[in-house]
Amino acid sequence: MTASNRARVIPSAEESRTPNPEPRTPSLGVEIAGIQFKNPVLAAPGPMGFGREVQSVIDLRAFGGFVTKSVTVEPRAGNPYPQIVQTPAGWLNSLGLPNSGLGAFMTKDLPFLRTLDIPVVVSVAGESIDEFVTLVEWVSQEPGVAAVEINVACPNVRAGLTFGVAPSLINELISTLRPRSPRPLFVKLTPNVADIAAVARAAEDGGADALALINTILGLSIDVDRRRPKLGGTTGGLSGPAVRPVAVRMVWEVARACSIPVIGMGGISSAEDALEFFIAGAHAIAVGSAVIDNPNVATQLCNGLTQYLERNNMSSISEVVGTLEITV
Numbered sequence: 001m002t003a004s005n006r007a008r009v010i011p012s013a014e015e016s017r018t019p020n021p022e023p024r025t026p027s028l029g030v031e032i033a034g035i036q037f038k039n040p041v042l043a044a045p046g047p048m049g050f051g052r053e054v055q056s057v058i059d060l061r062a063f064g065g066f067v068t069k070s071v072t073v074e075p076r077a078g079n080p081y082p083q084i085v086q087t088p089a090g091w092l093n094s095l096g097l098p099n100s101g102l103g104a105f106m107t108k109d110l111p112f113l114r115t116l117d118i119p120v121v122v123s124v125a126g127e128s129i130d131e132f133v134t135l136v137e138w139v140s141q142e143p144g145v146a147a148v149e150i151n152v153a154c155p156n157v158r159a160g161l162t163f164g165v166a167p168s169l170i171n172e173l174i175s176t177l178r179p180r181s182p183r184p185l186f187v188k189l190t191p192n193v194a195d196i197a198a199v200a201r202a203a204e205d206g207g208a209d210a211l212a213l214i215n216t217i218l219g220l221s222i223d224v225d226r227r228r229p230k231l232g233g234t235t236g237g238l239s240g241p242a243v244r245p246v247a248v249r250m251v252w253e254v255a256r257a258c259s260i261p262v263i264g265m266g267g268i269s270s271a272e273d274a275l276e277f278f279i280a281g282a283h284a285i286a287v288g289s290a291v292i293d294n295p296n297v298a299t300q301l302c303n304g305l306t307q308y309l310e311r312n313n314m315s316s317i318s319e320v321v322g323t324l325e326i327t328v
């Protein structure tokens with residue numbers, strides 16, 4: 001969408017007759033793959049786990065939707081410690097997808113998530129097509145699951161990136177999963193590729209309903225005195241402010257290459273950060289690392305987005321989507 005073809009707000013006949021009608025609060029609601037999100041600020045998979053762990057410090061209902069940490073078929077202990085180190089502008093983590101496995105997710109985590117009253121997207125991670133099939137077939141049948149997110153983007157586990165870096169493999173994976181899920185399938189993309197648009201198109205052609213990007217960027221941090229990696233898992237995934245320009249560029253490339261909605265993330269901690277993603281073409285955004293320092297980030301982002309819409313006489317966040325103007 002360009003600035004010139006944004007939806008216009010036409011006053012109703014009733015409004016035209018009323019002198020000085022009260023200004024309406026702009027709408028932050030968005031629809032993605034038929035799912036209504038009350039606002040476009042989603043909880044990114046990972047830092048908020050399965051919600052239960054952080055519910056006493058973070059108001060999860062302030063988010064428009066909650067995307068879970070990735071669930072695997074079997075329980076995973078995760079990588080050796082240390083699993084996370086701070087860098088000058090973000091976090092490097094090598095958690096290695098620690099989780100209690102599919103069975104425990106269904107019996108312990110999902111019942112809690114159903115009580116949130118916001119759409120819940122369950123992220124799943126497999127090491128083979130068969131594992132992804134098992135995860136999708138179980139999770140997508142469950143009440144209270146709005147969508148399933150296919151994580152082909154984790155840099156911290158064996159085979160974590162296998163599907164996410166090869167267009168032909170991701171196409172095969174998503175076209176195998178699509179008929180097996182009654183719910184929308186989101187696909188989480190890795191930035192650790194040369195041509196993200198090619199991977200995104202392959203996922204869309206396979207039947208993805210939405211794309212979420214970016215996952216973390218592969219990095220290495222070294223303790224120079226010990227001459228050893230700072231992380232127990234040797235390499236890790238970089239998140240936070242340092243990755244934002246990379247993420248915005250990739251969202252822009254993917255939004256231009258695909259026609260399904262894009263959920264943008266990577267280093268968002270303010271409304272201005274989020275707006276970069278909307279202008280680049282994202283229909284919604286997600287926040288991960290920023291909650292570590294600011295548990296109220298969702299509310300603050302929504303307030304900031306509303307103020308931006310009011311300042312610019314816009315009635316809906318969707319008017320901002322894809323409005324980047326390039327003159328060269």
Ligand SMILES: Cc1cc2nc3c(=O)[nH]c(=O)nc-3n(C[C@H](O)[C@H](O)[C@H](O)COP(=O)(O)O)c2cc1C
Pocket residue numbers: 044045046047068069070091093095097123151153188213214215216238239240241243265266267268286287288289290
């Ligand atoms: C501690 C941590 C754990 C994460 N775990 C997952 C995960 O389980 N599944 C997933 O798809 N992404 C995971 N991510 C990636 C985030 O969802 C997000 O894509 C990335 O961190 C960029 O966003 P941010 O800069 O707002 O954190 C994790 C990120 C962090 C920092």
